[in-house]
Amino acid sequence: xxxxxxxxxxxxxxxxxxxxxxxxxxxxxxxxxxxxxxxxxxxxxxxxxxxxxxxxxxxxxxxxxxxxxxxxxxxxxxxxxxxxxxxxxxxxxxxxxxxxxxxxxxxxxxxxxxxxxxxxxxxxxxxxxxxxxxxxxxxxxxxxxxxxxxxxxxxxxxxxxxxxxxxxxxxxxxxxxxxxxxxxxxxxxxxxxxxxxxxxxxxxxxxxxxxxxxxxxxxxxxxxxxxxxxxxxxxxxxxxxxxxxxxxxxxxxxxxxxxxxxxxxxxxxxxxxxxxxxxxxxxxxxxxxxxxxxxxxxxxxxxxxxxxxxxxxxxxxxxxxxxxxxxxxxxxxxxxxxxxxxxxxxxxxxxxxxxxxxxxxxxxxxxxxxxxxxxxxxxxxxxxxxxxxxxxxxxxxxxxxxxxxxxxxxxxxxxxxxxxxxxxxxxxxxxxxxxxxxxxxxxxxxxxxxxxxxxxxxxxxxxxxxxxxxxxxxxxxxxxxxxxxxxxxxxxxxxxxxxxxxxxxxxxxxxxxxxxxxxxxxxxxxxxxxxxxxxxxxxxxxxxxxxxxxxxxxxxxxxxxxxxxxxxxxxxxxxxxxxxxxxxxxxxxxxxxxxxxxxxxxxxxxxxxxxxxxxxxxxxxxxxxxxxxxxxxxxxxxx
Numbered sequence: 001x002x003x004x005x006x007x008x009x010x011x012x013x014x015x016x017x018x019x020x021x022x023x024x025x026x027x028x029x030x031x032x033x034x035x036x037x038x039x040x041x042x043x044x045x046x047x048x049x050x051x052x053x054x055x056x057x058x059x060x061x062x063x064x065x066x067x068x069x070x071x072x073x074x075x076x077x078x079x080x081x082x083x084x085x086x087x088x089x090x091x092x093x094x095x096x097x098x099x100x101x102x103x104x105x106x107x108x109x110x111x112x113x114x115x116x117x118x119x120x121x122x123x124x125x126x127x128x129x130x131x132x133x134x135x136x137x138x139x140x141x142x143x144x145x146x147x148x149x150x151x152x153x154x155x156x157x158x159x160x161x162x163x164x165x166x167x168x169x170x171x172x173x174x175x176x177x178x179x180x181x182x183x184x185x186x187x188x189x190x191x192x193x194x195x196x197x198x199x200x201x202x203x204x205x206x207x208x209x210x211x212x213x214x215x216x217x218x219x220x221x222x223x224x225x226x227x228x229x230x231x232x233x234x235x236x237x238x239x240x241x242x243x244x245x246x247x248x249x250x251x252x253x254x255x256x257x258x259x260x261x262x263x264x265x266x267x268x269x270x271x272x273x274x275x276x277x278x279x280x281x282x283x284x285x286x287x288x289x290x291x292x293x294x295x296x297x298x299x300x301x302x303x304x305x306x307x308x309x310x311x312x313x314x315x316x317x318x319x320x321x322x323x324x325x326x327x328x329x330x331x332x333x334x335x336x337x338x339x340x341x342x343x344x345x346x347x348x349x350x351x352x353x354x355x356x357x358x359x360x361x362x363x364x365x366x367x368x369x370x371x372x373x374x375x376x377x378x379x380x381x382x383x384x385x386x387x388x389x390x391x392x393x394x395x396x397x398x399x400x401x402x403x404x405x406x407x408x409x410x411x412x413x414x415x416x417x418x419x420x421x422x423x424x425x426x427x428x429x430x431x432x433x434x435x436x437x438x439x440x441x442x443x444x445x446x447x448x449x450x451x452x453x454x455x456x457x458x459x460x461x462x463x464x465x466x467x468x469x470x471x472x473x474x475x476x477x478x479x480x481x482x483x484x485x486x487x488x489x490x491x492x493x494x495x496x497x498x499x500x501x502x503x504x505x506x507x508x509x510x511x512x513x514x515x516x517x518x519x520x521x522x523x524x525x526x527x528x529x530x531x532x533x534x535x536x537x538x539x540x541x542x543x544x545x546x547x548x549x550x551x552x553x554x555x556x557x558x559x560x561x562x563x564x565x566x567x568x569x570x571x572x573x574x575x576x577x578x579x580x581x582x583x584x585x586x587x588x589x590x591x592x593x594x595x596x597x598x599x600x601x602x603x604x605x606x607x608x609x610x611x612x613x614x615x616x617x618x619x620x621x622x623x624x625x626x627x628x629x630x631x632x633x634x635x636x637x638x639x
Contacts, residue, residue: 008356011409015355016348018408019401023347026397027340038192040396045194047386048302053254059330060323061284062262063090064291065102069265076295080108080131082269084138086288089274091142094282099146099216099326101185101289101297101319105169107132128174140178146219147171148185148212148322151204168204180219183212187299187321188247195299195316197247198325200229200238213325216285220330228329240337251333251390252324255303256316260323262291285326289319337392347398350374351405363410371406375399456513457525457547457593458565458573459498461489461532464540464581466506482506485539492531496524501564508532509574511565514552522547522596526589530626533586544577546590568614575611579620591619600627 026036063086070076083100090098107126128136139145149170176182184202187195201208210218210225218228229246232238238246253259261280265288271277290297298315305314316324328334338346357370378398385391463469463485470478489508493500497518498510510528513521522545529543548569555564576588583606594603602625608617 007359007413011355011359011412012352014408014412015351015358015405018404019348019351020344022401022404023344023397026394026400034191036396036400040394041190041192041194041196043382043395044196044392045302045305047383047392048252049305050383051387053258056258057253057260057323057327059285060260060327061095061281061286062260062291062319062323063265063268063286063288064262064317064319065265065289065295066262066291067293070292070294072266073269076290076292080104080129080135083288084131084134086265086268087135087138087142087145089268089271089278090281090286091144092274093271093278094275095144095286096283097144097146097180097216097219097285098142099148099183099212099285099287099322101148101212101287101322103148103150103169103185104135104171104175106172132172132174136174136178139175143180144219145179146212146216147175147179147182149182149209150185151202166204181215181225182209183215183225184209185212185318185322187211187318187325188242188245189299193300194304195301195321196249197241198250200232200246200248201225203245211325212322213329216287216322216326217329220285220326232329232334235332235334236336237339240339249335249337249392250301250321250325251328251331251335252301252303253327255314256301256320256324259327260320285323287319287323287326289317289322291317291319333390335386335390335392338394343394343397347394347401350378350398351401354402354405355409358406358409359413363406363413366406371402374402378402452552453549454514454517454552454565455547455549456511456552456565456569457522457545457596458550458570459493459510459512459525459529459543459545460507460574460577461529461541461543462505462507462577464542481539485541488535489532489541492528492535495531496528498524498528507577509570511550511552514550514565515563520598522593523598523601526587526593526597526601526623527626529587529589530623540586542577542580542586542588544573544575544580544588545593546573546576547593547596548572548590571613572611572618575613576620579609579611583620583622585622587623589621589623591621594621602626 022036025032026040027033065076073082083102083104087098108129108131139147149168151166151168153166170176171179171182184199186199186202188197188199189195190197198213199211200214201210203209210229214228214232215225218225221228223231232248233246236248238248241247241249263278263280268278275282297318299318299321301316301321303314304316354366354370354374358366360366361369378393379395382393382395385393463482466482469481473481485506486503486508490500493508493510496512498512499514501509501511503509510525512518512525512528518524525545525547529545532543533541546569548567550565550567550569552565553563555566572590576590580586580588585606588606589597589603594601601623603621604624606620606622609620610617
């Protein structure tokens with residue numbers, strides 16, 4: 001497997017592993033999981049607040065036991081004949097369903113309580129007071145009253161031990177017998193003390209009781225509570241949020257003070273002509289419950305912002321919460337939490353993309369080009385899906401997972417390939433073309449080369465008359481002329497994929513076909529020589545080119561190493577450059593180079609020449625022209 005792909009694979013695995021840890025922690029108990037869950041819940045609330053509120057409900061009316069009603073009617077609890085009168089007035093006004101978020105447990109007969117204390121009989125059943133009887137008759141005659149029950153946990157502390165037990169407040173059995181049905185008024189509270197969900201049912205003594213909102217909605221829809229619960233299960237996974245007990249997210253209509261019409265309790269009680277005074281309740285679902293602060297039946301909900309929670313503001317009353325649950329069910333407005341398996345699958349795919357992108361672009365560019373766009377995409381897509389499709393995707397889990405993927409991939413690259421790439425870049429970036437450099441960076445073995453034999457083409461060039469130039473012109477002009485020539489030579493060498501090895505005064509040494517193989521290295525060198533000679537028109541440049549075997553590697557001492565090439569091929573190329581002076585030419589090529597360069601070159605044979613340092617003579621040629629359309633299209637070295 002090529003090194004770059006191996007690097008992609010390793011960083012991808014590292015990124016996926018880091019994101020997987022975050023996604024698991026985000027759904028696990030413990031301080032880290034709880035912290036991530038709190039952040040996720042806050043983003044859920046933020047998305048809820050972004051949505052424009054729906055119009056006021058046309059189906060539900062709240063009869064509020066508010067501060068004004070307490071002022072008018074006295075201290076709570078009120079006599080039950082008040083509730084009997086309210087039920088009668090609402091029924092006469094045409095209310096479709098009357099639901100109480102008030103538990104009518106026990107009886108209100110003072111005499112019965114005294115009898116119970118005297119008899120000390122656990123089977124003694126207190127008798128109904130007159131007010132209780134009136135309430136029973138009103139419930140029976142109305143035929144559309146839904147009553148509330150509630151389960152609570154009590155704690156017992158003794159010494160160092162502490163235990164909890166459940167207590168249940170149900171309506172008196174006689175009220176239950178005449179009521180349309182009963183429902184549990186309990187609601188789940190999340191870890192940040194906010195109500196976002198509603199239970200399908202509540203377990204008590206191994207029996208499940210439907211919740212109040214579910215019961216009322218089922219009555220309106222003409223189905224049983226069990227049928228409605230099954231319908232909810234088909235639309236959402238009720239165990240996605242709390243596996244131990246089924247619940248679903250409440251799709252709040254909007255701020256509670258704008259969602260429902262409210263009528264003070266005392267106005268219903270004192271209505272003289274219910275069909276006229278209470279016209280807003282005709283054909284509506286009526287929820288009756290406490291909204292006065294003294295009753296302490298309030299909850300934080302998603303539309304309560306953080307600052308309001310600290311100050312105790314903008315809470316939702318229990319009765320408005322039950323109305324909101326029923327309203328959402330009647331509208332079929334279900335918010336769908338993304339299934340757990342898709343949270344992992346999509347989150348890990350995103351993490352892999354970030355990790356591979358980090359490896360591909362390198363950490364710093366990837367921060368702006370991969371990580372930030374990925375985070376923005378997660379937020380935008382999460383908001384759009386919530387607003388349009390009511391799909392809740394985990395912004396925090398994914399976002400933290402992406403950051404973890406990027407961070408761990410960066411750490412890996414920093415301690416392995418990235419450090420090596422920096423070493424390679426420092427060694428090669430001024431010697432070769434950018435395209436060749438990218439290929440070299442993919443081959444970390446080139447960071448240190450002990451020595452190897454390669455077949456390549458060596459180019460030497462120098463400027464005629466440089467010594468005289470140094471004597472005749474000011475130093476500044478000499479340096480300017482030399483830099484202009486060397487810059488032109490460097491551009492030509494790098495353009496054709498050559499490696500610039502060194503400057504020797506006015507001389508240039510370059511190699512084609514090393515450190516990475518180039519099948520057409522001879523042709524590249526010849527084309528570069530032609531451009532060097534004709535790119536500095538004001539100066540006479542001489543070039544020698546020879547192709548053959550050479551030794552490449554890091555040569556030097558322990559204190560200083562230099563990557564270079566040595567051997568007969570290097571010496572011959574240098575001697576060919578010097579022969580130009582004897583033959584009056586500018587570009588001298590060996591027969592080996594001409595043969596390896598292929599067709600399309602206009603060369604003239606100069607015969608054989610003896611090169612100092614070689615026992616045998618070699619055939620030499622001078623270059624007189626090249627075909628432009630036969631030049632290489634890319635300077636990139638082959639792998």
